[in-house]
Amino acid sequence: MSAATGAVLLTAAIARLRAAAIRDPQRDARRLLAHALEIAPGRLTLVLPEPVPAAARARFEAALLRREAHEPVSHIVGLRAFWGRDFRVTRDVLDPRPETEILIEAALSVPFSNMLDLGTGSGCILLTLLSERPGAFGLGTDISAAALAVARGNAGRLGVAGARFLLSDWYQVVEGRFDLIVSNPPYIAEAEMSGLAPELAHEPRGALTDGGDGLSAYRAIAAGARARLAPGGRLLVEIGPTQAQAVSGIFAAAGLEILAVLPDLDGRHRVVETRVAASGT
CATH class of the missing domain: 3.40.50.150 (Vaccinia Virus protein VP39)
Incomplete structure (x- = not known):
């Protein structure tokens, strides 16, 4: 059985986050999938047609569970952009x-x-x-x-x-x-x-x-x-x-x-x- 593509996982993730009342489910799902794939967010569209490896799927699932609990995306990925620079943030x-x-x-x-x-x-x-x-x-x-x-x-x-x-x-x-x-x-x-x-x-x-x-x-x-x-x-x-x-x-x-x-x-x-x-x- 072939692994699900990034596009399939992203569609399901957006639905999950929307059901969890996340304000911008599409943006957050894309950011978390890029993080799980260990790529820059700007490259995500290029790799969406490709199968997602098992390790990345596991990272994505863990990240989604945290976001469904309303943990900020910045805490999950560890970085927040501010004035054009990335800052590490924690709790x-x-x-x-x-x-x-x-x-x-x-x-x-x-x-x-x-x-x-x-x-x-x-x-x-x-x-x-x-x-x-x-x-x-x-x-x-x-x-x-x-x-x-x-x-x-x-x-x-x-x-x-x-x-x-x-x-x-x-x-x-x-x-x-x-x-x-x-x-x-x-x-x-x-x-x-x-x-x-x-x-x-x-x-x-x-x-x-x-x-x-x-x-x-x-x-x-x-x-x-x-x-x-x-x-x-x-x-x-x-x-x-x-x-x-x-x-x-x-x-x-x-x-x-x-x-x-x-x-x-x-x-x-x-x-x-x-x-x-x-x-x-």
Whole structure:
């Protein structure tokens, strides 16, 4: 009996994922089949008419079972694309999302030489910005040693020599001043957690919510910002789509000037950009 072709397996997999209420079953099935076949996703169409070896079929079945349980594709394949680069992700770090690229674009709009990424997770923000600005240096902090291990691994994979990492609760053991401070902190309120997509159950809870109103991280970041920003330095944070007014108020009360509230591609508030207010204002 001949082995099933990739096309046959793909059709069945799409149906299974659709029945499991996966949002984009075709995209995910294709990504998982390419992973099982150990080929680049762009080559999948070329090999679909061919029989799939038994070992690859077994890998594909195992991957499908995990995806049917709503485990993120990035965790299954071990990589997530962000700003044109592949980052290793695990259950210990937040899965990089396209919305965060709004923060990257804003951060790159002004030159910087020394940056701080608070709650670095996978390191996707820090390492992307340093990769785009050769010669710049940056520090990534996190309270999770496991997350820092992932970030260090990504720095090595991407060859980013200007990055260093530190176990720290926000600014707790950070020294010096920075041209740029960035953060994508936990901003989901505890009351909102039950309504989230099931995929988020596979991500670290502490990277998603502060267990309260979703604003405590911004209070901590704002409180220490003036002591850590160099003259003329900027601070950019990602926010939830309903938090612009509250977060802007927190930073303004801490003596920071609100430069902009930037929308994502869906028109929702996504990034608050600030700097130290000029003397006397």
